[in-house]
Amino acid sequence: NAGVTQTPKFQVLKTGQSMTLQCAQDMNHNSMYWYRQDPGMGLRLIYYSASEGTTDKGEVPNGYNVSRLNKREFSLRLESAAPSQTSVYFCASSEEGSSYNEQFFGPGTRLTVL
Amino acid sequence: DQQVKQNSPSLSVQEGRISILNCDYTNSMFDYFLWYKKYPAEGPTFLISISSIKDKNEDGRFTVFLNKSAKHLSLHIVPSQPGDSAVYFCAASDVRSGGGADGLTFGKGTHLIIQP
DSSP states (O other): OOOEEEEOSEEEEOTTOOEEEEEEESSOOSEEEEEEEOTTOOEEEEEEESSTTOOEEOSOOTTOEEEEOSSSBEEEEESSOOGGGOEEEEEEEEOTTOSSOOOEEOOOEEEEEO | OOSEEOOOSEEEEETTSOEEEEEEEOOTTOOEEEEEEEOTTSOOEEEEEEETTOSEEEETTEEEEEETTTTEEEEEESSOOGGGOEEEEEEEEOHHHHTTOSOOEEOOOEEEEEEO
8 A cells, every 4th residue: 555656756847847746546535635835834735636527726726737637646737837836745635525634645746946 | 814823833842751732723614623743755644633522632642632712722742752853733624614625724833853
C-alpha cells in the first residue's frame, strides 16, 4: 500500500512554461485535493474533487487547472508558470462521506519558478 | 482573513515535560478539528481529531481539548519525546455543509522543538 504518491518530487520551471503535477492514491478514496504550502503559511486549498468526474475550486485556484482522470488519479496543471507559484504542492485524499474528513497526504512536490 | 490561527510560530519544551500547542478559530460553522504533524520534506500526517460535540479526545500521549465558547483548541503531548519535534498544524472542517468532502482550513503551524 503506497498511500498517496506524487510525481515529480522536485521541478524547476522558467516563467511561462507549463507542467502537470501527478497524484495517485491506492486507498480507493473518492475525494482528492491539491494544496500549496508557502514559507510561514499553512496549507491552502487549490482545488478538490469530491468524486470522480467532479472538481471544485478551493481558496487559491487562479493559475491552475485540474483533471480527475479516474478514481485513483488527480492531476494539477500550471498552464503558464509564474514566480508566485513557487511553492510546495501536496496532494491528499479522503474517504467518501468521511464524518471527520481525515485526509491522507502525499510527500509533496517542490516547485521553483524562475 | 485567517479562520484558523496558531499564534506561536515555535515552541521549545524539555524532553519528558508536557507540550501544549494552541489553536484559535473564527468560523463558528467549523464542526470538526484535526491536528497534523509534519516532518521536513514529508507530507503532513494525521495525529488526532475532535468533533464539536466533544470537549476532549485522548489517544495515548496525545490529548486534544476543545472549548467551543472560546473557539479554542489545544493539543497536549505528555510526556514529550525527541521524535515529537516537528511542525504541528491545526485544521478545521465544516462537515455539515461540506459533506465531509471539502478541503480543510489550516493554521500556519507551530514548530515544536523537544530539547534533551
